[in-house]
Amino acid sequence: MKEPSAVHGRILALDFGTRRIGLAVSDPLGITAQGLQTLLRKNKRTDLAALRSVIEQNEIREIVVGLPLRLSGADSSSTEKAREFAAWLEKEFALPVHMWDERFTSVEANRVLRESEMSIKKRGEAVDRLSAVLILQAFLERRGIDREEPLSS
Structure with missing residues (x-):
């Protein structure tokens, strides 16, 4: 997978899960992230379609997939599945795919949703969408910092 770089166009972030995939998309300038409807997974063919x-409607040029690591930074049971999913996306869509450390995104998303007093029933899909937004926003912020750093001679 690739490191963040300067490619223009919208970026799609995915909070990968076995039952749901949270989705978020950047604005065309790559500054902000907005959540999209959570994808309820059925099978590979339906997920692909x-x-x-989403990729065609939003003119996506890059994809970011959340990488579920343990707090220690070690791989979790879901890490390899996320990497395989990212490789599958890269093959299927011929777009750059970046992996992004998603530690704490679900925790932060749940905290925000609890504070908003959203019902537990509605939180399920919302937490995946918000996690994707947090993944993408962190990716965009890192990319912005990388763009601002002076080139070393």
Whole structure:
């Protein structure tokens, strides 16, 4: 997978899960992240069609997939699945795919949703969407910092 770089166009972030995939998309300038409807997974073919639709409708040029690591930074049971999913996306869509450390995104998303007093029933899909937004916003902020750093001679 690739490191953040300067490619223009919208970026799609995915909070990968076995039952749901949280989705977020950047604005065309790559500054802000907005959540999209959470994808309820059915099978590979249906997931592919849904993702293709999102990619085409939003003119996606890059994809960011959350990498579920343990707090220590070690791989978790879901890490390899996320990497395989990212490789599959890269192959299927021929777009750059970046992995992004998603530690704490679900915790932060749940905290925000609890504070908003959203019902527990509605939180499930919302937490995946908000996690994708947090993943993408962190990615965009890192990219912005990288752009601002002077080149070393």
